[in-house]
Amino acid sequence: MTSLVNARGVSKHFGAVRAVDDVSFEIEQGKILGLIGPNGAGKTTLLKAVLGLTDCDGQLSVLGLDPFRQRKELLQNICFIADVAVLPRWIRVTQLLDFVEAVHPNFSRKRAESFLQQTKVRSDARVRELSKGMVTQLHLSIIMAIDAKLLVLDEPTLGLDIIFRKEFYSNLLNDYFDEQRTILITTHQVEEIENLLTDIMFINDGRILLDESMDSLADNYVELLTSGESALKAKGLGPIADNEIFGKSVLLFEGVSRENLEGLGELRTPSVADLFVAKVKGARQ
Amino acid sequence: MINHYIALMKREFWEHRSIWVTPVAIASVVTLGTLTALTFAGEFAQELDLAIFGAQNIAGDTERKGVLTAYFVGSSWLFLLGLGILTVFYSLDSLYAERKDKSILFWRSLPVTDAETVISKLLTATLLIPAIAIVAIIGTHIVNLIVTSIWVSMKGGSATTLIWGSVPLLDNWLATIVIIYSVAIWMSPFLGWFLFVSAYTKRAPLLMAFLPLVLIPLVEGIFFRSGNFAEAVWGRSAKIPLFAGIDMERFFDENHARVSEEMVSLLAHLDVGKFVTHIDTWLGLIVCALLTTAAIYVRRYRDES
Numbered sequence: 001m002t003s004l005v006n007a008r009g010v011s012k013h014f015g016a017v018r019a020v021d022d023v024s025f026e027i028e029q030g031k032i033l034g035l036i037g038p039n040g041a042g043k044t045t046l047l048k049a050v051l052g053l054t055d056c057d058g059q060l061s062v063l064g065l066d067p068f069r070q071r072k073e074l075l076q077n078i079c080f081i082a083d084v085a086v087l088p089r090w091i092r093v094t095q096l097l098d099f100v101e102a103v104h105p106n107f108s109r110k111r112a113e114s115f116l117q118q119t120k121v122r123s124d125a126r127v128r129e130l131s132k133g134m135v136t137q138l139h140l141s142i143i144m145a146i147d148a149k150l151l152v153l154d155e156p157t158l159g160l161d162i163i164f165r166k167e168f169y170s171n172l173l174n175d176y177f178d179e180q181r182t183i184l185i186t187t188h189q190v191e192e193i194e195n196l197l198t199d200i201m202f203i204n205d206g207r208i209l210l211d212e213s214m215d216s217l218a219d220n221y222v223e224l225l226t227s228g229e230s231a232l233k234a235k236g237l238g239p240i241a242d243n244e245i246f247g248k249s250v251l252l253f254e255g256v257s258r259e260n261l262e263g264l265g266e267l268r269t270p271s272v273a274d275l276f277v278a279k280v281k282g283a284r285q
Numbered sequence: 286m287i288n289h290y291i292a293l294m295k296r297e298f299w300e301h302r303s304i305w306v307t308p309v310a311i312a313s314v315v316t317l318g319t320l321t322a323l324t325f326a327g328e329f330a331q332e333l334d335l336a337i338f339g340a341q342n343i344a345g346d347t348e349r350k351g352v353l354t355a356y357f358v359g360s361s362w363l364f365l366l367g368l369g370i371l372t373v374f375y376s377l378d379s380l381y382a383e384r385k386d387k388s389i390l391f392w393r394s395l396p397v398t399d400a401e402t403v404i405s406k407l408l409t410a411t412l413l414i415p416a417i418a419i420v421a422i423i424g425t426h427i428v429n430l431i432v433t434s435i436w437v438s439m440k441g442g443s444a445t446t447l448i449w450g451s452v453p454l455l456d457n458w459l460a461t462i463v464i465i466y467s468v469a470i471w472m473s474p475f476l477g478w479f480l481f482v483s484a485y486t487k488r489a490p491l492l493m494a495f496l497p498l499v500l501i502p503l504v505e506g507i508f509f510r511s512g513n514f515a516e517a518v519w520g521r522s523a524k525i526p527l528f529a530g531i532d533m534e535r536f537f538d539e540n541h542a543r544v545s546e547e548m549v550s551l552l553a554h555l556d557v558g559k560f561v562t563h564i565d566t567w568l569g570l571i572v573c574a575l576l577t578t579a580a581i582y583v584r585r586y587r588d589e590s
Contacts, residue, residue, distance in 0.1 A: 088386060
């Protein structure tokens with residue numbers, strides 16, 4: 001597997017605040033990695049470092065380049081949609097396509113126009129005349145028409161209704177993603193993307209709490225729904241989270257085999273959201 | 286590389302409509318002014334009639350050229366004034382607007398360097414805006430000459446001789462081009478300053494740009510009893526070493542029967558060599574380069590989130 005992003009001891013300080021604190025990870029080609037963390041966890045700072053928008057300490061290589069110092073070369077093979085990267089309101093759709101076509105060597109105008117034909121976005125419209133959903137469709141159409149190796153999405157569907165959100169991810173998977181491409185995505189709506197992800201990373205207070213493939217999550221984490229005597233016995237096995245729901249105990253285990261828990265209650269693979277809460281709470285205790 | 290700059294300057298043209306709206310507005314005002322003047326002259330001052338354009342009491346060809354050149358220069362100055370105001374507002378808005386409407390991260394998500402973006406804005410102010418103004422000036426001159434020719438013909442004069450034969454078009458236009466681009470180069474330290482303020486300030490770029498230019502001379506005057514800064518900044522526009530000077534005494538000397546050809550040539554009044562070799566021209570360019578570099582640095586290193 002080719003490693004697209006390689007971070008070793010990456011840190012970013014804002015005065016006394018450590019937004020990213022000695023973080024190391026790798027992202028391999030063909031993966032869809034979800035970067036999950038609460039507000040202020042350091043997600044956006046980390047993404048900005050990956051995109052070369054901010055300098056950082058430590059070793060960071062993206063597509064074999066130093067992102068901050070070789071940003072122009074990097075951005076020929078990397079795209080991003082960020083909630084804060086809004087399209088200029090004064091520009092017309094055709095002007096936007098003209099501009100991207102002129103500056104981006106890997107942009108296919110034909111592809112972008114064919115994506116746009118499937119939407120209600122008119123080519124002579126100005127961005128300020130479009131709804132938020134349509135602006136996101138426009139942005140996505142441009143991004144999907146760029147033959148990039150890495151796509152970074154930072155809260156891409158924030159403020160969109162459920163129909164646009166579903167459509168966004170479906171377009172992304174069906175029309176964009178293949179084994180040659182890699183997607184790094186952050187969102188608060190974890191439930192909506194957990195089925196898309198191949199890998200997941202939790203970040204809190206600038207530190208990585210979890211970095212796993214989705215396949216290995218089922219092996220390493222298990223949730224037990226139990227009560228009474230069995231619950232007491234299970235709690236002795238050291239769950240990382242312990243919640244009470246409708247009189248039943250919901251216990252989350254890390255590194256405890258399913259064989260050891262069988263017979264104590266109902267076993268299932270925890271949702272990413274539950275695992276995230278358990279990990280963040282565990283890190284705070 | 287050049288494609289990037291063309292695309293970036295197109296972006297400026299799309300984003301800042303005042304770049305073409307201002308010259309069009311001035312051209313309309315000048316043309317309207319000419320039409321009004323001609324109507325006025327036609328109705329109330331029959332005796333002036335063709336005299337204005339050199340038919341009777343302006344003796345010869347060079348005098349007519351002088352009158353038409355004065356008319357050309359007058360309308361060109363209007364453009365130059367409009368161009369100056371437009372450039373101040375444009376350069377102050379150029380790096381501020383993209384932060385204000387939060388589109389900066391989108392622009393920075395494309396493979397274009399911060400240096401290319403900032404330099405494209407400098408080029409827009411020093412090349413594109415003057416070029417559009419020059420086209421507007423030439424267009425206005427031609428339209429106004431056509432209007433005047435029609436008027437002269439209606440009065441029974443020969444437009445071919447009185448207007449087109451007398452207009453030193455090439456001389457005027459070449460001089461206009463030289464003056465406009467020289468002024469752009471001479472005033473470039475201000476452009477650099479405006480770009481820097483536009484990239485740096487969080488609010489009110491106009492105020493932030495002019496406040497130091499007013500306060501520093503005040504402070505210098507109070508504490509050092511000198512006016513060097515004010516002289517360098519506010520006195521600069523009057524010191525452009527381009528104009529060779531007009532010999533007014535000779536121009537209005539009654540003993541001179543004729544105005545010489547050289548005296549009505551605008552180009553003959555320009556000293557390009559002196560402008561190009563003057564130390565202050567180069568110092569200005571260095572200040573502009575330093576401030577533009579500072580603007581690039583701010584756009585590159587500031588965290589916009």
